[in-house]
Amino acid sequence: MHYKRIRKTGHADSINDLSIEERFWSKTERDGDCIVWSAGRSDTGYGTVKLDGRTQLVHRVAYEWSGRTIPEGLVLDHLCRNRACVNVEHLEPVTQAENVARGVSPLARYITDVPQDLCSKGHKLTSENVYVHRRPGRQRPTLACKTCRRIRAAA
Structure with a gap:
């Protein structure tokens, strides 16, 4: 034993x-x-x-x-x-967006309080249409439009 x-x-x-x-x-x-x-x-x-x-x-x-x-x-x-x-x-x-939005991180607060209503291409920014974009060499992630990403991927 x-x-x-x-x-x-x-x-x-x-x-x-x-x-x-x-x-x-x-x-x-x-x-x-x-x-x-x-x-x-x-x-x-x-x-x-x-x-x-x-x-x-x-x-x-x-x-x-x-x-x-x-x-x-x-x-x-x-x-x-x-x-x-x-x-x-x-x-x-x-969804991942909902999970992040429910969180307590500064990024979650930013997603739930998106400062603008539209992205630069005119797509509506909601918690479902925003994703976290991590760029190499950048410490802070940014938020980007999922619709724009789909259009770029299709092109």
């Missing part, structure tokens, strides 16, 4: 005797309403786990294991604002 296994899981069973889902959930802890991932995390604070030979975000794994699907083109927003939370009741599929 290994003392670390007993301390972490509460039992002396071999970790290999547990199913993948049992091993996954043994690495979580309750914190109020949140179910927090207590194992590996990315630099940005999101829980990560290696499954099927690749590193995956744990909140996406938990969401899909609950029988729900993440529609194409959408991301999961943590309604609780806890990036390590895997409680599927705290996750909602939204």
Whole structure:
């Protein structure tokens, strides 16, 4: 018996005797309403786990294991604002623009309070029609019009 296994899981069973889902959930802890991932995390604070030979975000794994699907083109927003939370009741599929707009960063405040109504080509600037453009050599990202990007890509 290994003392670390007993301390972490509460039992002396071999970790290999547990199913993948049992091993996954043994690495979580309750914190109020949140179910927090207590194992590996990315630099940005999101829980990560290696499954099927690749590193995956744990909140996406938990969401899909609950029988729900993440529609194409959408991301999961943590309604609780806890990036390590895997409680599927705290996750909602939204567009990336909506996810950024709901955030607390200065960029999120800028997206929700877009200073002008139209881009330089006359397209309406809304949170759905704006994307974050990161230019090489520039520290600050800028916001750009998605319609203009689609037109440039088609040309």
